[in-house]
Amino acid sequence: MTQHQLTTQIKKKKSFLCIGLDVDLDKIPPHLLQEEDPIFAFNKAIIDATHQLCVAYKPNTAFYEAYGLKGWKALERTINYINANHPDIFTIADAKRGDIGNTSTMYAKAFFEDLAFDSVTVAPYMGKDSVEPFLAFENKHTILLALTSNEGAFDFQTKTIDGKELYKQVLETSKTWKNAENLMYVVGATKAEYLADIRNIIPDSFLLVPGVGAQGGNLQDVCKYGMNTHVGLLINSSRGIIYASNGTDFALAAANKAEELQKEMALILNK
Template sequence: MTREELIKNIKSKQSFLCVGLDSDIKKLPAHLLSEPNSIFAFNKAIIDATAPYAVAYKPNMAFYESLGAQGWTALEETVSYIQNNYPDQFIIADAKRGDIGNTSTLYARSFFEHLGVDAITVAPYMGQDSVSPFLGYDSKWVVLLSLTSNKGSHDFQLTEDKNGKRLFENVIETSQQWASDKEMMYVVGATQGKMFADIRKIAP
């Protein structure tokens, strides 16, 4: 999905809603457990209920990978269902990959070529060569971790260099040399809202 298509959908629905599909099999309604693929059945119900209001869906890979082949099948069916029934939706694989070289190249192939999602979350802390294999796919996106919402984000992301620049600011500033705003977005945790103004100075 292109930047223009995503913005058009946001304006049309007057919504920024992204629905997380973090489906824990241990927390599913009991009546779904008899379904051939209970995770997909749960996801389908969530998708059908929210599609008129949402512009994006974000399955978190851990909830699928933890179930082995069954989980991967549920993920494939979920992505396929969204693409076939709600093609205006932006699909983000929340995978937080961040390896280098051939490993990242194969991760990119897995998510963009095999699954066909629109975007993947990527950790940038191994540098440009951990991110570049995900770039260059037509109408595909890297969503780069920059400032996360967890308590531990203060351990590293907010540390300052000798000039007073925080690490997350360096990440955003440096990464803009790797890609344009037509193929890269940033993760900023909702609990860090007061820093949006600072971030927009770097990446307006």
């Protein structure tokens, strides 16, 4: 999927919502545990109820890998279901991979070719030769961890080296990598006050912004400082949507929560 196609969907749906499909069997409605594939059954119901309200889905692969082969099969069924039924929706493998050379190429093939995701999250710590193999895939996007929303982000990401914060150096350096036009970036919603500086460095790139909702990020602040002329934002909400109810009405409850965010986004877009 191209960024133009993603922007078109944002305008059409009046939404820049990304829903995180982070499935924990201890949290899904108990009646689904009787299903042959409870993870996929949960995801399918959430997708069927929310696909008109969002422009992206983001499975965090750890929540699937934790269940071994069954979990990976559920992930495969989930991405195949989205691609077959809603090919206009942008898909993100939240895998946070990062390794050098051939290993990165194999990671990229796993998510871009075998599973046919549109994008994958990647850690930048090992530098360009760990990221460029992902960037080599046409119409696929590498979402680089830039400034995350966790408490430990302050351990390294905001430290000043030679007068400049490390995350800013990551942003600036990444722009010099081959096929850098295929880069997007993760910026946590709880770091909204940093977005103005980030936009000065990468004015045109899409930002994946987790942390709205359960983690306390504010949508209005993120949009005030992070939105660009083609929106350029994917706001992710996971727990606040998919675990809105633990009963048989879980899919409807998820849709209601997603619609609340979508309506708020529509108001922002219409300003």
